[in-house]
Amino acid sequence: MTAGQPVRHLTAAELIDVVLDPGTFTSWDEPVPGPHPDEKYERELQAARDKSGVDESVLTGEGLIRGRRVAVIVSEFRFLAGSIGLAAANRIVAAIERATREELPLLAGPASGGTRMQEGTLAFLSMVKISAAVRTHRRARLPYLVYLRHPTTGGVMASWGSLGHVTVAEPGALLGFLGPRVYEALYGAPFPENVQVAENLYDKGLIDAVVPPELLSEIVDRALNVLSPQATEPVAPPATLDVVPAAVDAWTSIEISRNRRRPDLRRLLAWAAQDVLPLNGTGQGEKDPGLQLALARFGDQSCVVLGHNRSRATPESAMGPASLREARRGMKLAEELGLPLLTVIDTAGAALSKDAEEGGLAGEIARSLYDLIGLHSPTVSVLLGQGAGGGALALLPADRTIAAHHAWLSPLPPEGASAIMHRSTEFAPALSEAQGVNVAALHANGLVDHIVDERDDAAEEAKAFCLRLGAAIEYELAALAGTPMDDLLVRRTAKYRDLGPRLATAAE
The missing domain is CATH 3.90.226.10 (2-enoyl-CoA Hydratase; Chain A, domain 1)
Structure with a gap:
C-alpha cells in the first residue's frame, strides 16, 4: 500500500x-x-x-x-x-x-x-x-x-x-x-x-x-x-468437523510440510479472507519480515490476524524478537476492540543469532505466552505447516486450535532433537514419531480441536485447501462469539493444564 x-x-x-x-x-x-x-x-x-x-x-x-x-x-x-x-x-x-x-x-x-x-x-x-x-x-x-x-x-x-x-x-x-x-x-x-x-x-x-x-x-x-463488525447469522458447521488425522507417519507429514509450494498465510488471506488490511511493524520503530499482522474477515467474522510469514522464510527472515513485539501489538489491538484473534503457525524455528539473543527473544516468547493465555478476546490458532520450537509455541495458546493434516509441532526441528539425543541427525524420522509431533498425536492428546484435510498434499490443491481452512476458521470464530470472556479464560487455562493422557490417581 x-x-x-x-x-x-x-x-x-x-x-x-x-x-x-x-x-x-x-x-x-x-x-x-x-x-x-x-x-x-x-x-x-x-x-x-x-x-x-x-x-x-x-x-x-x-x-x-x-x-x-x-x-x-x-x-x-x-x-x-x-x-x-x-x-x-x-x-x-x-x-x-x-x-x-x-x-x-x-x-x-x-x-x-x-x-x-x-x-x-x-x-x-x-x-x-x-x-x-x-x-x-x-x-x-x-x-x-x-x-x-x-x-x-x-x-x-x-x-x-x-x-x-x-x-x-x-x-x-x-x-x-x-x-x-x-x-x-x-x-x-x-x-x-x-x-x-x-x-x-x-x-x-x-x-x-x-x-x-x-x-x-x-x-x-x-x-x-x-x-466495527455488524451482527451476523449463525455459521453452518463445515464438513471439516468430521475430518480425522491423516494415516501417515510423522516424518511423512514433516516432509510434506516443507514443500516450498505449500500455501502460506499470504495465500490464505488472499483466497479465503475479505477486507484484508495489512498492518506494519510494532509502531515503535521495529518491523520484522518473520511475521505478518493484519485485520481481516473470514465470511462475516472479523478478526485480528497474526502469523508466521512463510513466503519470505530464509535464515535472515526467521522470526526474531521484533516479530513478537509486533504480534503483541496485534494482541493488544484485539483485546482493546473486543475482536477475536487468529494466530497462524508455520515456522521452521525462531531466529538463532546474536541480535535475537541480545534483543531478548526468550523473554518475548515468554511474554507472548503470558499475554495469549490470559487474553481478554476469543482466540483461534491454526497449525498450518511447520511448527518448530519456541517460535511456534509463542503463537499457539488459544481457545480452539485448527490443524492442517500435515502440520506438526515440536520442541525443535526433528534433526535438532536427533542431534541432541544421538549426536546425529539420522534419527530424526524415528524421533519425530516417538515425540508425537504430528496431528494424530496432537489431536489424541487434546491440543488440536479441528482438522482440515489435505487431498493429499495442500501444495497440490492450494486454493481449494485455503477455502476449506477459511471455512473452518469462520466456523470456529463464530462458535466463540458471545461466550462470556470469563468462561473462555477458565476453559483456555484448563485446556493447557490438562493436555495429554489422563493418568489414574491412587484414589481411582
Missing part, C-alpha cells in the same frame, strides 16, 4: 470532500471565543482567519464514508501552521467526547507544526487532555484511525497523531517530533535527509501504510468493516 508519487497537499475542506461521501459532512464546531486580549496575537489570529477561510486550526464534524457514519477531526495547516492552542484543543476534545458518546468511529487527519507558541505552556499541556479523550474513546472499544498529513510534528505527532489503532500517512509527508527548522537552529546543522518522511516511517514499522488522499476512504472502509 505504499505510494511514492507526489501529491498536492489538501486543505481541511478539500480532504473532507475527498474522503466523505458527497454532501454528508455536518460540522460540529462551536464559535471560538471572542478577541484575544493580546492585541498582536489577535491580529495574527485574524490574519489566519482571512488567509484560511476558517475560524481555527481544526475542523470537526461527522459524515458518511461508504455509507457508514464516522466522526472526523481535520487540521487546517494554513491557519497558523495548524498549531494547537486552547481553543483548538477544546474543539478537538469536544469532538472526541461526542464521538465517544454517540459510539462513532473517529478519523483524525492532523497537519500541524505542534502546539501554538503564542499560547505557551498551557497550549502545550492541552496535549494531555486530548490524549486522555482519545484514551477514553479507545477504551470504549471504538476505532480511532489516523491519517498523518504533511507536515505533522511536535506535540501533535507526540499525542493524538500517534495513538491510532491504524495509522496511515500522506505520500512524502514530513512527520516527526522535532521540526527540521528547530533542529537546525538548536544544533547548527541540517537534520539528516529522508528521515522524517512518511515512506521512511513505513520502512521502520512506525506507520501502517502510505496512501494518497483519494484512496483513504477505501482504507477506512476496509478497516471499519473489520473494526
Whole structure:
C-alpha cells in the first residue's frame, strides 16, 4: 500500500470532500471565543482567519464514508501552521467526547507544526487532555484511525497523531517530533535527509501504510468493516468437523510440510479472507519480515490476524524478537476492540543469532505466552505447516486450535532433537514419531480441536485447501462469539493444564 508519487497537499475542506461521501459532512464546531486580549496575537489570529477561510486550526464534524457514519477531526495547516492552542484543543476534545458518546468511529487527519507558541505552556499541556479523550474513546472499544498529513510534528505527532489503532500517512509527508527548522537552529546543522518522511516511517514499522488522499476512504472502509463488525447469522458447521488425522507417519507429514509450494498465510488471506488490511511493524520503530499482522474477515467474522510469514522464510527472515513485539501489538489491538484473534503457525524455528539473543527473544516468547493465555478476546490458532520450537509455541495458546493434516509441532526441528539425543541427525524420522509431533498425536492428546484435510498434499490443491481452512476458521470464530470472556479464560487455562493422557490417581 505504499505510494511514492507526489501529491498536492489538501486543505481541511478539500480532504473532507475527498474522503466523505458527497454532501454528508455536518460540522460540529462551536464559535471560538471572542478577541484575544493580546492585541498582536489577535491580529495574527485574524490574519489566519482571512488567509484560511476558517475560524481555527481544526475542523470537526461527522459524515458518511461508504455509507457508514464516522466522526472526523481535520487540521487546517494554513491557519497558523495548524498549531494547537486552547481553543483548538477544546474543539478537538469536544469532538472526541461526542464521538465517544454517540459510539462513532473517529478519523483524525492532523497537519500541524505542534502546539501554538503564542499560547505557551498551557497550549502545550492541552496535549494531555486530548490524549486522555482519545484514551477514553479507545477504551470504549471504538476505532480511532489516523491519517498523518504533511507536515505533522511536535506535540501533535507526540499525542493524538500517534495513538491510532491504524495509522496511515500522506505520500512524502514530513512527520516527526522535532521540526527540521528547530533542529537546525538548536544544533547548527541540517537534520539528516529522508528521515522524517512518511515512506521512511513505513520502512521502520512506525506507520501502517502510505496512501494518497483519494484512496483513504477505501482504507477506512476496509478497516471499519473489520473494526466495527455488524451482527451476523449463525455459521453452518463445515464438513471439516468430521475430518480425522491423516494415516501417515510423522516424518511423512514433516516432509510434506516443507514443500516450498505449500500455501502460506499470504495465500490464505488472499483466497479465503475479505477486507484484508495489512498492518506494519510494532509502531515503535521495529518491523520484522518473520511475521505478518493484519485485520481481516473470514465470511462475516472479523478478526485480528497474526502469523508466521512463510513466503519470505530464509535464515535472515526467521522470526526474531521484533516479530513478537509486533504480534503483541496485534494482541493488544484485539483485546482493546473486543475482536477475536487468529494466530497462524508455520515456522521452521525462531531466529538463532546474536541480535535475537541480545534483543531478548526468550523473554518475548515468554511474554507472548503470558499475554495469549490470559487474553481478554476469543482466540483461534491454526497449525498450518511447520511448527518448530519456541517460535511456534509463542503463537499457539488459544481457545480452539485448527490443524492442517500435515502440520506438526515440536520442541525443535526433528534433526535438532536427533542431534541432541544421538549426536546425529539420522534419527530424526524415528524421533519425530516417538515425540508425537504430528496431528494424530496432537489431536489424541487434546491440543488440536479441528482438522482440515489435505487431498493429499495442500501444495497440490492450494486454493481449494485455503477455502476449506477459511471455512473452518469462520466456523470456529463464530462458535466463540458471545461466550462470556470469563468462561473462555477458565476453559483456555484448563485446556493447557490438562493436555495429554489422563493418568489414574491412587484414589481411582
